[in-house]
Amino acid sequence: MAKIPVTSARRLWAVLVPTAWLGLLLSPVAVAAPSEASKYLPASQIALLIIAAMLAWLLWWVMRKRRQQEKTLLAEIREREARLNLALWGSGDEFWDWNIRENSVYRLGASQLLGQGSMDSMSTDDWRTHSIHPDDLPRVQKLLQEHIVGHSELYESEHRIRNVRGEWIWVRARGKVVERDAGGSPLRLAGTARDITLIRRAERERRVALEVLRSMSEAVGVIDLDFRFISVNPAFSRITGYSEEEVVGQNSRLLDSSQHSSDFYRRVRDILERTGHWAGEMWQKRKDSEEFLGWIEMSEVRDAQGMRSHFVAVVNDITDKKRAEQELRYLANYDTLTGLPNRALLSERLGRAIVRARRQETRVAVLFLDLDRFKDINDSLGHAAGDRLLKAAATRLQATVSASDTVARLGGDEFTVVLEDVESLPAVERMAREILNAFSMPLEVDERHDVSITPSLGISLYPDHALVPTDLLKFADTAMYQAKAEGRNTYQIYNETMDAESRRRATVLASLRKALDRGEFRLVFQPRMALADGRITGVEALLRWHSAELGEISPVVFIPLAEESGLILPIGEWVLEEACQTLKRWRNHGLTELSIGINVSVLQLLRSNLPEHLTQVIEDTGVPANRIELEVTESMVMQNAEQTTNVLNELRKIGVSLAIDDFGTGYSSLVYLKRLPIDTLKIDKEFIGDLTRDPDDEAITATVITMGHSLGLNVIAEGVETEQQLSYLREQGCDEIQGFWLSPPLDSHRCLAFIRSWQPGTVAAIPAPY
Numbered sequence: 001m002a003k004i005p006v007t008s009a010r011r012l013w014a015v016l017v018p019t020a021w022l023g024l025l026l027s028p029v030a031v032a033a034p035s036e037a038s039k040y041l042p043a044s045q046i047a048l049l050i051i052a053a054m055l056a057w058l059l060w061w062v063m064r065k066r067r068q069q070e071k072t073l074l075a076e077i078r079e080r081e082a083r084l085n086l087a088l089w090g091s092g093d094e095f096w097d098w099n100i101r102e103n104s105v106y107r108l109g110a111s112q113l114l115g116q117g118s119m120d121s122m123s124t125d126d127w128r129t130h131s132i133h134p135d136d137l138p139r140v141q142k143l144l145q146e147h148i149v150g151h152s153e154l155y156e157s158e159h160r161i162r163n164v165r166g167e168w169i170w171v172r173a174r175g176k177v178v179e180r181d182a183g184g185s186p187l188r189l190a191g192t193a194r195d196i197t198l199i200r201r202a203e204r205e206r207r208v209a210l211e212v213l214r215s216m217s218e219a220v221g222v223i224d225l226d227f228r229f230i231s232v233n234p235a236f237s238r239i240t241g242y243s244e245e246e247v248v249g250q251n252s253r254l255l256d257s258s259q260h261s262s263d264f265y266r267r268v269r270d271i272l273e274r275t276g277h278w279a280g281e282m283w284q285k286r287k288d289s290e291e292f293l294g295w296i297e298m299s300e301v302r303d304a305q306g307m308r309s310h311f312v313a314v315v316n317d318i319t320d321k322k323r324a325e326q327e328l329r330y331l332a333n334y335d336t337l338t339g340l341p342n343r344a345l346l347s348e349r350l351g352r353a354i355v356r357a358r359r360q361e362t363r364v365a366v367l368f369l370d371l372d373r374f375k376d377i378n379d380s381l382g383h384a385a386g387d388r389l390l391k392a393a394a395t396r397l398q399a400t401v402s403a404s405d406t407v408a409r410l411g412g413d414e415f416t417v418v419l420e421d422v423e424s425l426p427a428v429e430r431m432a433r434e435i436l437n438a439f440s441m442p443l444e445v446d447e448r449h450d451v452s453i454t455p456s457l458g459i460s461l462y463p464d465h466a467l468v469p470t471d472l473l474k475f476a477d478t479a480m481y482q483a484k485a486e487g488r489n490t491y492q493i494y495n496e497t498m499d500a501e502s503r504r505r506a507t508v509l510a511s512l513r514k515a516l517d518r519g520e521f522r523l524v525f526q527p528r529m530a531l532a533d534g535r536i537t538g539v540e541a542l543l544r545w546h547s548a549e550l551g552e553i554s555p556v557v558f559i560p561l562a563e564e565s566g567l568i569l570p571i572g573e574w575v576l577e578e579a580c581q582t583l584k585r586w587r588n589h590g591l592t593e594l595s596i597g598i599n600v601s602v603l604q605l606l607r608s609n610l611p612e613h614l615t616q617v618i619e620d621t622g623v624p625a626n627r628i629e630l631e632v633t634e635s636m637v638m639q640n641a642e643q644t645t646n647v648l649n650e651l652r653k654i655g656v657s658l659a660i661d662d663f664g665t666g667y668s669s670l671v672y673l674k675r676l677p678i679d680t681l682k683i684d685k686e687f688i689g690d691l692t693r694d695p696d697d698e699a700i701t702a703t704v705i706t707m708g709h710s711l712g713l714n715v716i717a718e719g720v721e722t723e724q725q726l727s728y729l730r731e732q733g734c735d736e737i738q739g740f741w742l743s744p745p746l747d748s749h750r751c752l753a754f755i756r757s758w759q760p761g762t763v764a765a766i767p768a769p770y
């Protein structure tokens, strides 16, 4: 159908409507009374009227049709607009239309941006100042300008705009000039803006995550569900040695190490597949085959649909940390010198042993072991040799006990052995003897030095003596001190009286420390006589201590304490000076042939400046060196033969004579004796006491005399109490005797009087004083 322009249709309407009305008005006349009508209107007019009416109807019909079309069009437009709205809502986009000429911006947008069903129209200026973030505005304007002038095909920008809630959100705006004037100048620019806040945030988070991954010190590997690497971070390459290219596509088995069984790795993967997570320590193998310990956390990653898409493994190389931890644990529990458990680990093991023993109703024995005179050796050989000696002692000890027993070092020269499942006390004693026996062979300190050292052992038992580790250790320690007091190189089993003993020892030691300053010491002198002519050849100076608090204390008690505590050094100096002063006085009384024997502790030989001090005393007193005889005990010398020999040689050079005291108790070998620069052997009173009663002692004494003479030594018998003993010794050719038969130790005045009144010829007639 041909379309009629709206304006001409209106004009036609203006002519046709009155005509049609006229036609209609006149038509009834013609119809009702044709004869009359024919009277009034000619037929042509009637026809005209009918045509006019028909035209009017036609026009009305066209107009109606037209209105219907317009309505349909409008409905279509509305529908499209609704669809556009829907599309914008669905996409979250905003449509904007900038009318440059009218200087206004029309915006149609999703509720997120502009509010529900929002349509907005604003001036360009308002749009600029209120809607676009001031920081982004210059850039937006620049991009718009570039597009308007034709420098860009499309206007495109990412910037912030204010949303319906007044918050700044990021949008990606795109647009194009959609209308230009005849001269080509843009009239309208339209486009969309999409909310990209979340995308940008996700993008930023992704960038941050990527940066974190890149800078992480932990190795990160992304693995697919078949355990093949998808990507790895730089730390992964650094730690494993594999570059990303080398590893992507490879199965993660590539890093499996031989430290675990393949079963282990299979189990880990099973757990990961079942639970989506696994964390733990795992050995891994680097590209260069070196193995490292990793702390590994593996977790599944799910996609947007919640389906597992891959795994992420974070690997921390903890090899060094673990090593450091182990070292720390080792340091906390083990003695670094010997590698034996230390006190902490010992207490723990002892505790566990006690728990087991309680359950099984068995016994636990604690053997507390201290090396005799270790301090002296340490001081004389040097600390390095001392350390080697301790190591050798630890090895010897470990080799002696069984592997299930704990050998620990508590510090210094103190060791402890814990024996479990102890059947009986004799079994423990057997072990104690085995240990003592094991130390009868010298320990090799280095290629040149062998050192003989003996231990003293104290024993305590669970549950007999104590029920807790601390008490068991304390009691074994007490028993060990008792073993020392018993003469060392022995063992003692704890008993309650030892506590009193150790308390007494502590009291004595406390008083001993003050004794020298308080002038509580004095010397007594015991004469000795030559058997050949009955002449008094000399005296032995013996120390006495009368304590203000404790009364008279025997040297047998306080000398070992003085040696252990080191007090023997100043005390020994005092003895030396006092003895030489006495001899000087006696010499002034004419006793110029008299010698004086002075006991010297091994500690003085090893630790003091004895040769220098002696030289000084000789100089001060004017006593000839050859009238001084230093007495050292056999066992002391033998234990530290090498070091003591050096000092003895120095002393010999000064001119003093040297005697081996208590000879016969130390099992000296002849070879050693020959090497020592000594002049005299003093046979221990133990052998003399049983002379004439014990044939063994007689034989030993006779042998010692013969042996001493064969080495060119003067032999003196100590502790001679009877005439029978004297006769026997004379028979055997012993050179001198000393003992109660002749005289007990006397103070200096009485001793001087005794010597002066002594008649050599009346030897046989002198009765024993006791």
Ligand SMILES: Nc1nc2c(ncn2[C@@H]2O[C@@H]3COP(=O)(O)O[C@H]4[C@@H](O)[C@H](n5cnc6c(=O)[nH]c(N)nc65)O[C@@H]4COP(=O)(O)O[C@H]3[C@H]2O)c(=O)[nH]1
Binding pocket: 526, 541, 542, 543, 554, 555, 556, 559, 575, 599, 600, 601, 631, 661, 662, 685, 718, 719, 720, 721, 738, 739, 740, 741, 744, 745
């Ligand atoms: N049963 C018996 N005993 C007799 C007889 N004759 C003497 N004795 C005792 O035997 C000990 C001999 O001294 P020692 O063997 O050097 O043994 C000494 C010595 O090793 C040590 N001692 C004493 N004075 C000193 C000293 O000034 N310095 C050092 N380092 N040790 C000393 O103490 C130990 C014991 O000395 P003391 O108690 O004075 O005991 C002395 C003496 O009194 C006797 O016929 N029968």
